[in-house]
Amino acid sequence: MALRTWTGEFAGGTIATGMARLNARHPWSHNDHFHSWILANLPARRRGALDVGCGRGELVAALSPRFASVRGNDRDEEMRRHATARCTGLANVTIDGRSWSDATGPIDLVTMVAVLHHLDVAAALADVRRLLKPGGRFLAVGLAPPRSATDHLWDLASAVTNPMIGYVKHPWPSSDGAPVTPVPIKDPTMPFDELREIVLDVMPGASIRRRLGFRHTIAWTKPS
Numbered sequence: 001m002a003l004r005t006w007t008g009e010f011a012g013g014t015i016a017t018g019m020a021r022l023n024a025r026h027p028w029s030h031n032d033h034f035h036s037w038i039l040a041n042l043p044a045r046r047r048g049a050l051d052v053g054c055g056r057g058e059l060v061a062a063l064s065p066r067f068a069s070v071r072g073n074d075r076d077e078e079m080r081r082h083a084t085a086r087c088t089g090l091a092n093v094t095i096d097g098r099s100w101s102d103a104t105g106p107i108d109l110v111t112m113v114a115v116l117h118h119l120d121v122a123a124a125l126a127d128v129r130r131l132l133k134p135g136g137r138f139l140a141v142g143l144a145p146p147r148s149a150t151d152h153l154w155d156l157a158s159a160v161t162n163p164m165i166g167y168v169k170h171p172w173p174s175s176d177g178a179p180v181t182p183v184p185i186k187d188p189t190m191p192f193d194e195l196r197e198i199v200l201d202v203m204p205g206a207s208i209r210r211r212l213g214f215r216h217t218i219a220w221t222k223p224s
């Protein structure tokens with residue numbers, strides 16, 4: 001039985017219910033949390049950036065002052081509306097829903113936060129490799145279902161640290177604020193070990209690491 005399932009059912013589910021309540025009182029975005037990692041790892045050359053599956057456009061807005069131009073792409077119309085509103089007044093930002101793999105122009109950064117598992121992984125990585133200019137970088141934050149013993153240990157560590165990080169980021173218990181439009185989600189199906197093989201096959205030398213927050217990160221710089 002998967003550790004996630006087992007902990008969910010342990011003690012009649014009371015621990016899992018308590019943890020869920022705690023997390024709801026001190027919420028944090030597991031995706032936005034990694035924006036600081038992305039911003040700390042930007043490529044030296046910063047002409048164009050492409051955020052695939054940009055959702056509400058938070059990362060696009062954060063990249064805007066750092067690149068000559070930033071394109072946020074999302075196939076969901078409502079997300080594009082939110083992203084466009086979020087980036088109002090940012091003259092170097094465009095938001096669109098066209099096929100991102102047809103992008104042209106100098107792309108020095110491609111980002112995907114919680115998006116790769118929505119795509120055909122091998123094809124998407126090959127498209128990123130083709131689109132990036134030499135020296136350009138791919139930075140992704142992803143999700144994978146736990147399969148191996150190591151996956152389960154990271155899952156447990158993420159579950160235990162989740163409310164602690166929530167307390168630090170959001171010390172005051174959440175009151176019911178304005179409802180936030182949820183981003184379109186999909187359950188990941190490709191386990192970390194399988195993903196790593198594909199990543200290293202398409203992007204030799206890439207760094208792929210498990211992280212707390214039920215996430216992993218991928219970083220690759222296209223050779224010059």
Ligand SMILES: C[S@@+](CC[C@H](N)C(=O)[O-])C[C@H]1O[C@@H](n2cnc3c(N)ncnc32)[C@H](O)[C@@H]1O
Pocket residue numbers: 031032052053054055056073074075076079100112113114115118119183184185186
């Ligand atoms: C889990 S959300 C993450 C959104 C955002 N990156 C974030 O961190 O909040 C996944 C996003 O990918 C978008 N998406 C899924 N497949 C896509 C595709 N083929 N092209 C562009 N966007 C896609 C969805 O519409 C959704 O907004």
